[in-house]
Amino acid sequence: MNAWLTAAPILTPLTTAALCMVAWNYPMAQRVLSLGGSFALMVLAGMLAATTLDQGIQVVQMGAWAAPFGITLVADPLSALMIMIASIMGFCCALYALGDIDPVRERGGFHPIFQVLMVGVCGAFITGDLFNLYVWFEVMLISSFVLLSLGGTKVQIDGAVKYVAINLVATACLLLAVALLYGITGTLNMADLSQRLPQVANQGLVSAIAVLFIIAFGMKAALFPFFFWLPAAYHTPAVAVQAIFAGLLTKVGVYALLRVFTLIFTGDAGWTHSILLWMAGITMIVGALGSLAARDLTQAWSWQVVAHIGSMVMGLAIATPLALAATAFYLVHDIVVKTNLFLGAGLVRRLSGGADTAFARLGGLFKAAPWLCVLLFVPLASLAGFPPLSGFWGKLLLVKAGLETAHYVMVAALLVSGLLTIWLVGRVWAEMVWKAPAEPPADLLTSLPPGRAYALVLPLLFLSLITVSIGVNPDRLLNISARVGGSLHDTSAYVEAVLGGRAEPEPTLVGEVPHRTGDTP
Amino acid sequence: MSLAVGGMVAGAVYLFLSRQFLRILFGVILLSNAVNVAILTVGRLTQGQPPLIAKNADILAQGVSNPLPQALILTAIVIGFGLLSFALALGWRAYQEMGTLDTSAMRVAEPEDAP
Numbered sequence: 001m002n003a004w005l006t007a008a009p010i011l012t013p014l015t016t017a018a019l020c021m022v023a024w025n026y027p028m029a030q031r032v033l034s035l036g037g038s039f040a041l042m043v044l045a046g047m048l049a050a051t052t053l054d055q056g057i058q059v060v061q062m063g064a065w066a067a068p069f070g071i072t073l074v075a076d077p078l079s080a081l082m083i084m085i086a087s088i089m090g091f092c093c094a095l096y097a098l099g100d101i102d103p104v105r106e107r108g109g110f111h112p113i114f115q116v117l118m119v120g121v122c123g124a125f126i127t128g129d130l131f132n133l134y135v136w137f138e139v140m141l142i143s144s145f146v147l148l149s150l151g152g153t154k155v156q157i158d159g160a161v162k163y164v165a166i167n168l169v170a171t172a173c174l175l176l177a178v179a180l181l182y183g184i185t186g187t188l189n190m191a192d193l194s195q196r197l198p199q200v201a202n203q204g205l206v207s208a209i210a211v212l213f214i215i216a217f218g219m220k221a222a223l224f225p226f227f228f229w230l231p232a233a234y235h236t237p238a239v240a241v242q243a244i245f246a247g248l249l250t251k252v253g254v255y256a257l258l259r260v261f262t263l264i265f266t267g268d269a270g271w272t273h274s275i276l277l278w279m280a281g282i283t284m285i286v287g288a289l290g291s292l293a294a295r296d297l298t299q300a301w302s303w304q305v306v307a308h309i310g311s312m313v314m315g316l317a318i319a320t321p322l323a324l325a326a327t328a329f330y331l332v333h334d335i336v337v338k339t340n341l342f343l344g345a346g347l348v349r350r351l352s353g354g355a356d357t358a359f360a361r362l363g364g365l366f367k368a369a370p371w372l373c374v375l376l377f378v379p380l381a382s383l384a385g386f387p388p389l390s391g392f393w394g395k396l397l398l399v400k401a402g403l404e405t406a407h408y409v410m411v412a413a414l415l416v417s418g419l420l421t422i423w424l425v426g427r428v429w430a431e432m433v434w435k436a437p438a439e440p441p442a443d444l445l446t447s448l449p450p451g452r453a454y455a456l457v458l459p460l461l462f463l464s465l466i467t468v469s470i471g472v473n474p475d476r477l478l479n480i481s482a483r484v485g486g487s488l489h490d491t492s493a494y495v496e497a498v499l500g501g502r503a504e505p506e507p508t509l510v511g512e513v514p515h516r517t518g519d520t521p
Numbered sequence: 522m523s524l525a526v527g528g529m530v531a532g533a534v535y536l537f538l539s540r541q542f543l544r545i546l547f548g549v550i551l552l553s554n555a556v557n558v559a560i561l562t563v564g565r566l567t568q569g570q571p572p573l574i575a576k577n578a579d580i581l582a583q584g585v586s587n588p589l590p591q592a593l594i595l596t597a598i599v600i601g602f603g604l605l606s607f608a609l610a611l612g613w614r615a616y617q618e619m620g621t622l623d624t625s626a627m628r629v630a631e632p633e634d635a636p
Contacts, residue, residue, distance in 0.1 A: 158628075164607070164611055172549070172553050180563060236630055
């Protein structure tokens with residue numbers, strides 16, 4: 001039963017995608033399937049998270065091949081938490097898409113491809129095998145290519161060209177890093193790797209591979225200096241796609257960094273983690289400055305995605321249990337807020353009746369839709385880190401972790417980045433809500449059929465509620481984050497769960513087919 | 522073999538430096554093939570010893586070639602081919618839409634006059 005539950009985050013969206021493809025010519029059926037599948041994923045992910053937190057790490061060996069030979073699926077607290085939050089975002093975006101996606105994109109296969117994206121995201125979160133992680137990244141990547149260019153407007157194609165080019169290179173880097181790691185250890189299982197790497201004679205080579213991983217995952221996560229593709233591409237596709245990209249794709253990169261640099265590459269932390277630390281600091285500042293330079297709402301949010309990636313990686317680079325817990329907390333907070341911001345920007349665009357969200361065209365939102373403003377205020381304030389919303393607690397934890405370990409420069413960078421963000425939020429509020437508009441915005445509920453309007457507003461409401469409830473009652477998430485942080489800092493439980501408490505592995509010669517005597521194949 | 526990989530990567534990087542999207546794609550082909558050859562090389566090269574389990578044995582004999590890198594390469598080739606065909610189609614579409622494949626001239630998503 002638990003084995004099926006652990007595989008469910010992959011199987012559920014995969015089944016949904018397959019069913020949606022079967023119903024290719026029936027958009028209505030696809031909508032129902034997509035929403036139902038997303039809902040089922042959310043329920044199952046919640047059950048998996050509860051089971052993992054309750055009974056410890058869940059491990060499934062695919063095809064009953066014992067680790068480290070077969071592919072292992074592992075749901076540890078971090079994976080379970082990420083899958084749960086990702087599935088909630090999936091559901092919200094699927095719901096929003098019902099109201100927003102146009103018939104052309106729907107005919108082009110939006111729903112099945114969206115589900116395939118969720119397969120890739122969940123697969124990357126749950127796999128315990130490095131090559132398998134590469135494969136899930138590819139699944140995610142190819143579906144994100146299609147989603148990005150779906151609709152085929154000129155802007156989209158332009159953004160997609162850059163996104164595709166940079167990601168193809170990142171993919172090759174990742175594959176090369178995985179291959180070299182296999183070359184020196186003879187295994188691809190992450191838990192097994194963490195055991196074997198300290199035994200490798202040439203530790204310099206290990207550090208070189210670690211840097212290759214930083215580059216590969218840094219490109220996916222949009223860390224400085226690999227972030228430039230993100231503001232070029234993220235504002236171009238359909239709103240639901242923007243939101244799920246902003247919420248999940250870069251965060252999968254952060255998750256991969258977290259996993260790899262807490263479990264596998266811990267031997268030379270002084271070298272690799274200080275690289276990460278500097279990258280994180282510069283990312284925070286550059287992202288915040290970039291967002292201030294933007295003259296368009298969605299572009300400003302794209303830059304903010306970059307800025308906050310820096311905060312998370314800072315927690316990873318400091319790597320104390322508190323800092324890792326802060327990163328986990330921040331990940332959850334940021335996924336919710338970023339998805340919400342992009343969905344909100346989509347609504348604002350719809351209200352202003354235009355093709356884009358340039359600041360020059362916005363304004364007068366408070367007069368047109370006061371309640372919507374209240375709703376939009378929640379993610380905005382949380383982004384800036386106003387107490388008592390979720391962003392405040394994430395920043396507080398990070399600052400505390402930074403001060404405890406005397407990383408004063410990083411704390412300063414984090415606070416400056418936060419200050420710039422507050423400035424941006426103030427400007428957005430003035431431009432979007434208070435300023436007299438060039439043309440008055442349309443009324444939301446009367447300009448749309450009522451069913452579609454609800455599909456647009458409900459996800460916002462839901463996500464804002466999550467932000468507020470995390471902010472007002474952070475204890476529960478703080479406890480979970482503390483457990484995540486602890487499990488990332490001391491990975492012996494993870495290793496033991498995967499390898500089944502096997503004694504120290506006997507070192508295998510490089511390239512030798514790994515085998516144990518007495519095993520029958 | 523390692524030298525061949527190095528040469529291919531160098532060629533790929535040279536192609537990446539071009540402004541033509543098509544050349545960048547050729548660079549990607551070269552790079553992904555370089556990586557595939559690298560996987561084969563790190564799996565250790567042996568000659569004429571297929572990884573077959575003898576009739577009366579349970580496990581592979583020592584010194585046979587390693588079958589896992591080949592499985593990995595097969596996966597990587599399939600994925601790489603899929604990505605490449607998508608990228609080529611995208612490039613064609615970009616040429617139709619914008620009339621150029623010069624990446625410096627593609628400024629639709631980020632107009633140059635923007636601050």
